[in-house]
Amino acid sequence: MENDNILSVKNLEVKFNLRGQVLTAIRGISLDLYKGESLAIVGESGSGKSVFTKTFMGMLDQNGSVTAGEILYKGMDLAKFKSEKEWLRIRGKEIAMVFQDPMTSLNPLKPVGKQIQEALEMHQRLKGKAARKRTIEILNDVGIPLPEMRYKQYPHEFSGGMRQRAVIATAIACRPNILICDEPTTALDVTIQAQIIELLRGLQKKYDLTIVYITHDLGVVAKVAERIAVMYAGDIIEIGTCNEIFYHAQHPYTWALLSSLPQLGVKGELLYSIKGTPPNLFKEIKGDAFAPRNPKALNIDFLIRPPYFQVSPTHFAKTWLLDPRAPRIDPPGTIKRLQDKWKEIKPNA
Amino acid sequence: MLKYILKRLLQSVFTLIIIATAVFLLMRLMPESGYFGDEYDKMDAEQIEASLAAMGLRDPIPKQLFNFYKSILSGDLGKSIVFRPKVEIAKIIKQKIPYSIPFGLASIGISLVLGVSIGVIMARFKHKLPDKLGNAYVVVINAVPAAVYYLFIQLYISDILHLPILFDAEKPLSWILPACSMSLSGIAYYAMWIRRYMLDQMTKDYIGFARAKGLSNKKLMYRHVIRNAFVPIAQYLPANMLFTISGSIYVESLFSIPGMGGLLIAAIQRQDNPLVQALVLIYSSIGILGLLLGDLLMALCDPRIKLASKGGSR
Amino acid sequence: MTKIAKLEKNLEEQIAQYDANMLFQQSEYDADEAEQGGYSNYSYWRSTWRSFTKNRTAIFFMCVLGVLLLFTLVQPLLPDQKDPTLIFWVDSMPDMNHRPDAQFWFGTNSTGQDLWARIWSGTRTSLAIGIIVGLFDALLGIIIGAIWGYVRKLDRLMTEIYNVIHNIPHSIILILVSYMVKPSVATMIFAMCVTGWLPMSRFVRNQIVIIRDQEYNLASRCLGTPTFRMIMKNLLPYLISVIMLRIALAIPAAIGNEVFLTYIGLGLPVTIPSLGNLINEGRIVMMSASSRYQIVLPSIVLSVITIAFYVIGNAFSDAADPKNHV
Numbered sequence: 001m002e003n004d005n006i007l008s009v010k011n012l013e014v015k016f017n018l019r020g021q022v023l024t025a026i027r028g029i030s031l032d033l034y035k036g037e038s039l040a041i042v043g044e045s046g047s048g049k050s051v052f053t054k055t056f057m058g059m060l061d062q063n064g065s066v067t068a069g070e071i072l073y074k075g076m077d078l079a080k081f082k083s084e085k086e087w088l089r090i091r092g093k094e095i096a097m098v099f100q101d102p103m104t105s106l107n108p109l110k111p112v113g114k115q116i117q118e119a120l121e122m123h124q125r126l127k128g129k130a131a132r133k134r135t136i137e138i139l140n141d142v143g144i145p146l147p148e149m150r151y152k153q154y155p156h157e158f159s160g161g162m163r164q165r166a167v168i169a170t171a172i173a174c175r176p177n178i179l180i181c182d183e184p185t186t187a188l189d190v191t192i193q194a195q196i197i198e199l200l201r202g203l204q205k206k207y208d209l210t211i212v213y214i215t216h217d218l219g220v221v222a223k224v225a226e227r228i229a230v231m232y233a234g235d236i237i238e239i240g241t242c243n244e245i246f247y248h249a250q251h252p253y254t255w256a257l258l259s260s261l262p263q264l265g266v267k268g269e270l271l272y273s274i275k276g277t278p279p280n281l282f283k284e285i286k287g288d289a290f291a292p293r294n295p296k297a298l299n300i301d302f303l304i305r306p307p308y309f310q311v312s313p314t315h316f317a318k319t320w321l322l323d324p325r326a327p328r329i330d331p332p333g334t335i336k337r338l339q340d341k342w343k344e345i346k347p348n349a
Numbered sequence: 350m351l352k353y354i355l356k357r358l359l360q361s362v363f364t365l366i367i368i369a370t371a372v373f374l375l376m377r378l379m380p381e382s383g384y385f386g387d388e389y390d391k392m393d394a395e396q397i398e399a400s401l402a403a404m405g406l407r408d409p410i411p412k413q414l415f416n417f418y419k420s421i422l423s424g425d426l427g428k429s430i431v432f433r434p435k436v437e438i439a440k441i442i443k444q445k446i447p448y449s450i451p452f453g454l455a456s457i458g459i460s461l462v463l464g465v466s467i468g469v470i471m472a473r474f475k476h477k478l479p480d481k482l483g484n485a486y487v488v489v490i491n492a493v494p495a496a497v498y499y500l501f502i503q504l505y506i507s508d509i510l511h512l513p514i515l516f517d518a519e520k521p522l523s524w525i526l527p528a529c530s531m532s533l534s535g536i537a538y539y540a541m542w543i544r545r546y547m548l549d550q551m552t553k554d555y556i557g558f559a560r561a562k563g564l565s566n567k568k569l570m571y572r573h574v575i576r577n578a579f580v581p582i583a584q585y586l587p588a589n590m591l592f593t594i595s596g597s598i599y600v601e602s603l604f605s606i607p608g609m610g611g612l613l614i615a616a617i618q619r620q621d622n623p624l625v626q627a628l629v630l631i632y633s634s635i636g637i638l639g640l641l642l643g644d645l646l647m648a649l650c651d652p653r654i655k656l657a658s659k660g661g662s663r
Numbered sequence: 664m665t666k667i668a669k670l671e672k673n674l675e676e677q678i679a680q681y682d683a684n685m686l687f688q689q690s691e692y693d694a695d696e697a698e699q700g701g702y703s704n705y706s707y708w709r710s711t712w713r714s715f716t717k718n719r720t721a722i723f724f725m726c727v728l729g730v731l732l733l734f735t736l737v738q739p740l741l742p743d744q745k746d747p748t749l750i751f752w753v754d755s756m757p758d759m760n761h762r763p764d765a766q767f768w769f770g771t772n773s774t775g776q777d778l779w780a781r782i783w784s785g786t787r788t789s790l791a792i793g794i795i796v797g798l799f800d801a802l803l804g805i806i807i808g809a810i811w812g813y814v815r816k817l818d819r820l821m822t823e824i825y826n827v828i829h830n831i832p833h834s835i836i837l838i839l840v841s842y843m844v845k846p847s848v849a850t851m852i853f854a855m856c857v858t859g860w861l862p863m864s865r866f867v868r869n870q871i872v873i874i875r876d877q878e879y880n881l882a883s884r885c886l887g888t889p890t891f892r893m894i895m896k897n898l899l900p901y902l903i904s905v906i907m908l909r910i911a912l913a914i915p916a917a918i919g920n921e922v923f924l925t926y927i928g929l930g931l932p933v934t935i936p937s938l939g940n941l942i943n944e945g946r947i948v949m950m951s952a953s954s955r956y957q958i959v960l961p962s963i964v965l966s967v968i969t970i971a972f973y974v975i976g977n978a979f980s981d982a983a984d985p986k987n988h989v
Binding site for chain 2: 919923
C-alpha cells in the first residue's frame, strides 16, 4: 500500500445547532486517506458517517459547522473554508460524491445526458458536440447500453440500477481524485448491487480513483474495501485492513457488529443483536461511547476516553482492552470462529 | 399523450355543459322584471304573461333547455333588453373586447416579468431585506381589497406621476396607469409562488447532488431551480391570462375603460337578465378554457406526465 | 495518523488519579444505562407556540389587532358616542362633509352622519360577517370533506362536483347569488358561503384519505390503534391549525368580497354601515380634496384590519407547519 497521503483529517469536530441545543456529531476524528485505496466507513445509522464525508465538500446542513480540527488536502485546510468560491475549487473537480437514492439525485425535468454533460462542461472545458460525444463515451464506460438513445431520456425512464450508473457517470465526468459513495447500493436490488460494485472497481482502476465507501452493509464492504474504518457515535473506534477487521477485530463494538451478521450454516443459534441504543449526542460523552452497551466493559471505559492502541502498523483500535494492564477478555463465539478461520487460511500469521 | 389531451378535452366539455345548464336554471330564478326593463311597471299581468310566453319563458323546462343549447351553439347569445335594447349580445361583447384584450395582455406581461423577477430575488435573498420588502408588498396587495388600493392609486399616484386618471383611447399615456394597476396583484401572485416553489426545490436531493458536482449557487438557481419551479406556475398561467383579458371589473370602471368588465356591472345594475346570463356563461367558459390550456401546458413542460400515459419504459 | 506506541502523558496522568486495580476491572452491566438514546420532548403545540412567538411582526400585529378589536367592541359604551345612522343638522341643513374636528372626530359624510361612529359600526358588521363566514365555511367544509373522504363510493361524484364548482370563477358565483337574492347581512353571508367551503372540504378529504392510506397509519392500525385515536392524534392537531388559518384569512377575504359586491351595486343597504359601504360612499366624493378624509379614514382602518389578520393567519400557518419546527 502506498503511503501516499491524499487527504488527512486531524481531530475533526462537527457540531449542529438543533432547537437551541448543540449536538456533537463528530467527536474528534483523525484519519489518513491514501492515494488510490478503497476505504470503507462502516457504522450504524446516526454514527456520523455521512456527516463526516460531507465536511470534505462543504455540504453540511445550514445549522452545522466544523468547530475544531483540520482537513488537509493538497496543502489546503478544508476545515477553514468559508466561502462558496473556495468550495467550488474542490467540489466535483477534486472530490465528488454519489448519493444513496439515484432517483432523487437526478433532476426529473432534465434529460440525463444533459446532466452528465453539465459536469463535463464545467470541469473538462468541453463544449457542444465534443462534450456530447464524451458524455456518450462515459455512458458507455459505466455500462449503459444504447447510450445515444439514453442520452436524451429522462431519469424516470431508467431502471434503478441504470440510474445509479448514470449518477456515477456524472460523478466520474468531473474527473475527481476522491470519490465518496454514500450507500451507493442500499437502494438497489441485491443482484444489481454486485454489478454496481464491479463497475466502481473497474472505474477505480481506469481513472486511478481513491474511493471512500460509506455503508452499513458488511457484505458489500467485504467485496470492495482494502481498509475498513468502523464508526460509532461520531468517532472511528477501529481501523485496519479488510482482513484485520474481519479476522482480528479488537473493539467490542466491532465484535458486536460482526456477531450480528447472520451466519449461513450455523443452525440453532439465536440471532445476536446489540442491546441498548446509541448514545445521546447532545450530552457530553465520558469515556468510551460504547461502554454502556458493552457487557464486558471495564471501569475505565466509563471514565477516560481510550486512545488508539496499535495492533499492527495498519491496525488501530480505541479500546482499553488493548492496554497491557487490562484483563484478557474472550471475544464472543462468532469472533473466535473468525479468528480460527484465519489460522486455517494463514497458519503462519 | 394524445389520450391525455382527449380525456382533458372531454372533461372540459362535460364541465361546460353542466355549467351552461346550471346558468340556465339559475337564470330562471332571476327576477322577472329583468326581461322587461322600464316598461315593466307599465304592463299589466296579461301583457307580462304574453311577453314571457313569446320569449319562450313559459315553455316546459326541457324545451327551454334544448332551445338554449341550440342557440348557444349557433352563437346566438340573445338580445339585450335593458342595456342596449334589442341589440344582439354577441355584437355588444365584440365591441368591448378590443379594449379589454390589450390591457389584459399588458398586465399579464408586466406581472410575469416583474413578478417572477421579484420572486427569484426574494428566494435568493431569503430572510434578508429584499425578501422582507417583497413580502410586505405581497401582504398588502393580498390583504387589502383591490378596490381600496386602486382608489389610492387613482388619487395619489396619478398626481405624483402626472398621468391621466381616466382612460382615453386617444392618449397613449392614459394606458399606463390602468395596465400597471391591473398587474399589481399579478405581481404579488407570481412573486409569492415562484419564491415558494423555488424554496421547495432547493431542499430537494437533486439540487444537493448538483451542488456536489460543483455547480455554484447562482448556476444552480438559474439552470435548475427556476426552471423546475416554473412548471407548477405554468399550470395556472393560461387561466390567469384569460381572466385578465376578460377585463378587470374594478379597473375598467375606475378608469372608465369601455371593456367587458364594466359590462357585467352595467348588466347587473340595469338588471338585464339575458346579458347577465350571457356574460356569466362566457366568463365560466373562459375559466374552463384557461384551466384546460394550463393542464395541457403542464403536460408539455413536465415529461413525466407525457410519458406516464405512454406507459414508460423500464 | 498519530501512531500511539505509548500512552500520552496526559492520559497517564488521568489514569493516575484513580486506583489502577479498579480501573481495569470489569464493570457491572446496567441495562438501563444502555438505553440512553436521545429523548425527544417534542410537543407539537409547544413548538408551534415557540415558532409563532419568534415572529415579531406577527406578535406586533396581534397586539394591534387586539387593541383594535377591543376598541370596536367597547366603543359604543364610551361616553359621547353618536349613533351611526343619525343625521346631524346645522342651521336646518344636514351637516354634510364636515371635516374632522373636536365635534366629529372623523368628520361627517355626505349625508351628515358621524363618520367615527359609522366606521366602528361598519367594522363590527364586517368583522361579524367575516367571522361567521369563516366559521361556517370551516364547519361545512369539515362535514362535507369528512363524508367525501370516508365514503369511498362518493369520491368520484364529489370530485366531479368539486371540479365543476372550482372551474367557475368565484367572483362570478358571488355576483350571481347576490344578484338573485335581496341584499342584507344574512344574504351576503350566504353568498360568500356558497363557495367558501370548497377548499376546506378538499383539504379534509385529503387528510382522511391520508389517514386511511398512509403507511404510518396502516402501521398504527396493525398495532391495534382504534380509528378514533388516530383521528385525534394525527388529524385533529393539524386540522385545528388549518381551521384557525382559514378563519384568520376568511376575514380579509370576506371584507374584500363585501367591498367588491358593494362596488358592483350588490352590497348591503346603506342603512347598515359596513366597511364596504363606507369605501363606496367615500369614493363618490373622493375627487374633491376637502372630502378625501371620507375615503382615507375608512381605508386605513380597513387596511390595518385586513393586513393584521392576513399576517397573523400566515404566521400561524408557518408556525404550525412541523417542517419549520427545527
